[in-house]
Amino acid sequence: MLLKAAKKYLELGFSVVPLEYKTKVPIKGLRLKEYFERRPTEEEIEEWFKNNDKNIAIITGKISRLIVIDIENEEGLWHLTRELDKRDLKLPETAKVKTSNGWHIYFRLPEGEEINCKVKILPNVDIKAEGGYVVAPPSIHPSGKPYVFEKPIDEIKEIPRDVLNFIKELIGKKNDLKASKVIELYPGVEEGRRNVALTQLVGSWFRDGLSYSEVLECAKFFNQTRFKPPLPEKEVEAVVNSIYKRHLRSIEEKLKPAEECVVTEIPLGHKITFPFVDTEVIVKNITPRKNDLVAYLEIRTTNPTAKSKVLYQGKFNFNSQRAATDLEKTLRQSYKEAEVILSWKAFVETLRAKVKEIVKNKSDIEIFNLNSDEEPVEYLIYPFIIKDTTNAIYGDGASGKTTIALGFAVDVITREIDFDPEGFETCKVLYLDYEDQRSFIFSRLKRIVKGYNLNADYVANNFHYKKSTIPLTQDIDQVYELVLKEKYGLVIIDSVGRACEGDVNSAEAINSFFRAVESLNTTILLIHHTPKDKSKDMPFGSVYFVNNVRNLFHISRLFGGDEHSMYVSLVHKKCNTKIVTTPFLYRVGFDDETILFAKMETELITELRKSEYEAILSALRSGPKTAQELADILGKKPEKLKPRLSELKKKKKIANVDGLWTLIEG
Numbered sequence: 001m002l003l004k005a006a007k008k009y010l011e012l013g014f015s016v017v018p019l020e021y022k023t024k025v026p027i028k029g030l031r032l033k034e035y036f037e038r039r040p041t042e043e044e045i046e047e048w049f050k051n052n053d054k055n056i057a058i059i060t061g062k063i064s065r066l067i068v069i070d071i072e073n074e075e076g077l078w079h080l081t082r083e084l085d086k087r088d089l090k091l092p093e094t095a096k097v098k099t100s101n102g103w104h105i106y107f108r109l110p111e112g113e114e115i116n117c118k119v120k121i122l123p124n125v126d127i128k129a130e131g132g133y134v135v136a137p138p139s140i141h142p143s144g145k146p147y148v149f150e151k152p153i154d155e156i157k158e159i160p161r162d163v164l165n166f167i168k169e170l171i172g173k174k175n176d177l178k179a180s181k182v183i184e185l186y187p188g189v190e191e192g193r194r195n196v197a198l199t200q201l202v203g204s205w206f207r208d209g210l211s212y213s214e215v216l217e218c219a220k221f222f223n224q225t226r227f228k229p230p231l232p233e234k235e236v237e238a239v240v241n242s243i244y245k246r247h248l249r250s251i252e253e254k255l256k257p258a259e260e261c262v263v264t265e266i267p268l269g270h271k272i273t274f275p276f277v278d279t280e281v282i283v284k285n286i287t288p289r290k291n292d293l294v295a296y297l298e299i300r301t302t303n304p305t306a307k308s309k310v311l312y313q314g315k316f317n318f319n320s321q322r323a324a325t326d327l328e329k330t331l332r333q334s335y336k337e338a339e340v341i342l343s344w345k346a347f348v349e350t351l352r353a354k355v356k357e358i359v360k361n362k363s364d365i366e367i368f369n370l371n372s373d374e375e376p377v378e379y380l381i382y383p384f385i386i387k388d389t390t391n392a393i394y395g396d397g398a399s400g401k402t403t404i405a406l407g408f409a410v411d412v413i414t415r416e417i418d419f420d421p422e423g424f425e426t427c428k429v430l431y432l433d434y435e436d437q438r439s440f441i442f443s444r445l446k447r448i449v450k451g452y453n454l455n456a457d458y459v460a461n462n463f464h465y466k467k468s469t470i471p472l473t474q475d476i477d478q479v480y481e482l483v484l485k486e487k488y489g490l491v492i493i494d495s496v497g498r499a500c501e502g503d504v505n506s507a508e509a510i511n512s513f514f515r516a517v518e519s520l521n522t523t524i525l526l527i528h529h530t531p532k533d534k535s536k537d538m539p540f541g542s543v544y545f546v547n548n549v550r551n552l553f554h555i556s557r558l559f560g561g562d563e564h565s566m567y568v569s570l571v572h573k574k575c576n577t578k579i580v581t582t583p584f585l586y587r588v589g590f591d592d593e594t595i596l597f598a599k600m601e602t603e604l605i606t607e608l609r610k611s612e613y614e615a616i617l618s619a620l621r622s623g624p625k626t627a628q629e630l631a632d633i634l635g636k637k638p639e640k641l642k643p644r645l646s647e648l649k650k651k652k653k654i655a656n657v658d659g660l661w662t663l664i665e666g
Helices: 002-011 032-036 042-049 074-086 161-171 178-183 194-207 212-226 233-254 321-332 344-361 401-414 438-451 456-462 472-486 507-519 544-548 604-620 627-634 638-650
Strands: 016-020 054-059 066-071 096-098 103-108 118-122 125-128 133-136 148-151 262-266 269-274 279-289 292-301 310-317 379-381 390-395 429-433 463-467 490-494 523-529 551-562 565-575 584-590 595-600 654-657 660-663
Touching (some): 002 016, 002 042, 002 054, 016 032, 042 054, 066 074, 074 118, 074 161, 074 262, 118 161, 194 233, 212 233, 279 344, 292 344, 321 344, 379 401, 390 401, 401 438, 401 456, 401 463, 401 490, 401 584, 429 472, 438 456, 438 595, 472 490, 472 507, 507 544, 551 604, 565 604, 604 627, 604 638, 604 654, 604 660, 638 654
Parallel strands (some): 390 523, 390 551, 429 463, 429 490
Antiparallel strands (some): 054 133, 066 125, 096 103, 096 148, 118 125, 262 269, 551 565, 565 584, 584 595, 654 660
């Protein structure tokens, strides 16, 4: 996967370099400055990334004609948006990467343009250009979160002149050369300069938004691999602690009464971010009740002077003055140092006012701008999984549903299976298992990983399994929080019948299930079964299942194959955003250790079905037989043969007499 990404970047004219896995540090021995002047060769790319055990960086500046706006978090996004709005500017849609807590926005530099890196052009906003680099997908952040494209790299645009002038205005006359100076330290320094170098590096990592534990881990790694001889570990810890205290003081200086905040809509409610105080508020299930305004409230902080990350959690009445006073007291007691406490009364009053404003302004009416362009349909795997909507595959038992779904999962994690050869974006996957088949899923997943010679640790870190024992509607808050925390790009629910609360034939139960699914606000793949009546080519249960799902495929195991393979067809039944595609056929090859997927020619589907009909007719030439006897001869279950027998009967090829199937002569 890394090699594929590196080659893609090279094709786009970017200079790329390898980093140590889960760090921002170049690999040992790399002559980093050389790649600010030239792009690597394909041979170097092959050597660096052949084992999928590194991170990857793109050199910014003139060598790649690349400038990146590095937004550390939502506070940075708020400041950037505000400054752009003041100047009546707007960033065009371009390549965009989701980092651990923020974003990288990629632009092409105009030909001949040169601009240096600059730290903090706005609070929590940096510019990466000449003398710098950015960690790029599919790298892993020190926190364990992957870097992923929200907008693919192919959609990169040239930075508009007015936006470039805006950035130059913020940078001012004094271009910041700290980034390039820090980069010069990465190859290592000689004895006598180690403490100074480590101090500069640690400061840059804190400015980049890494946590204390992440910085300490990077510092220890750097000390052991770049300094000869390494500093004593206690000395490394002392340097990190000293810079950390200085970093905390800079944070404390920014604390002020919460006069401004940023409101973002999220599933089930809203997120309210308070600039300068590292505080995020989650408000869900807002319910007006007579004179009360009750909601679920959660207040979190990343401020290191707080006693815990969660300052408040529970139901809260926004119309109650007593509740407001109690909340203010709780927040005041949540910090270790009294001098760090901001005006919590102003904070609580601002929060209450914002929530009341949300309720007042809420409207179900939207006026369409019919002069604007339609938003393009984006896929995780074309055409099976459309992004940010609900997709489903349904079929008989043992038709390969789970195996195909696991293949899809591994493909979006690694992009090595090529269900979608054009697919480039990777993401983490959550598998919600309602069928209690952990050992089955573990075995299938392990064999797919081994079949494609993938990095097992990387797949395991990005494929998360959750055994679910209660219906999704009852567990939605916990699942939603998990999706929000881990930022899963795909959630697989196996299967709908078990995940649904109540009878799947009930419209109310199915609609309630889909409301829960849609509140997760991510891409969904549902696995569902067919009814016992095989004459109906529909998913099991209420017709509202088909009505609610946006992209639907019927999976069937076809006649043919052997003890080490099977053929499965995927027939497109419904798509709300595009016309349905022609059927797809895959050969799934397997043995005790591996599973492999091979796309076959669609025309073969007809041949395989024809072979099954011929096999039935051939078996009946020796005399009448029951459905069970035919199933035993063909190695299939009787209910799987029922649709084929019905079709042959309609064509007047066979007849059923007293429970025996027989050929019709002539």
